[in-house]
Amino acid sequence: RNISFYGMSYGLGFALGPLGLWLLDYGMLVPFAALALLCLLILLLVLMKLPDSRPEKLETGARPARRFRRSYSWAWYALLPAFLYGYMEASLNSNFPVYGLRIGFHTDEIAALLPFVSLGGLVLQLPLGIWSDRWGRKKVLISVGIAGGLIFMLMPWSGNHFMLTLVLLAVAGGLVGSFFSLGLAYAADLLPKSLLAAANVLASFHFNLGSVIGPNISGALLDYGTQGSMFLVLGGSYVVFGLLGLLFQKRISTA
Incomplete structure (x- = not known):
């Protein structure tokens, strides 16, 4: 639940960002x-309000050996959601406007549609966090991954129907919009405390990797594939993730 608040603030930024397109009417800058x-x-809030605290230094020899390799070995499945989240956000923010223009949406309609991916994630972020506390992180990740992936794969059949596209984006975004925070929470379940910092670094790396790969793959699919192929690949990746979860087994880890 607490990590979900972090995810909510993250998603809020993605939801409000596309609205900046409306400011173009007042000038390019x-x-x-x-x-x-x-x-x-x-920056002013950080300087004025954020406590000037420093993390405790690790004692000599306290840093775990092979911490990144061990984090991958024990929690690789929990680190995949960060990659998928970065892939989704970057692909939609960079390539959905191109997709929308090609199928007949206007610029204002595209600017109105994009925030609903993150708004759906904001609505379900806290409930999914609470449900994962109750029923288990893995079950929730598998369920929302498969369901969200299937809904993304329905996107090409919505055409340029504004309301139907809005509903599909909001529901799919709501289901998978918590992937980053749920993945971190699941990693915390799987790993000893001494490896959590390394897992956080790996999750950030995966997010950035997905953000780089996503627009390139989706852009190539728009150029050389069908108009909706970017959604078929995006949705399929979430479905594959969910199915992989059926094979993943928690390993007993020690610090």
């Missing part, structure tokens, strides 16, 4: 100026 102003405000 206005969205960038607004972003710079927001960054400045956050």
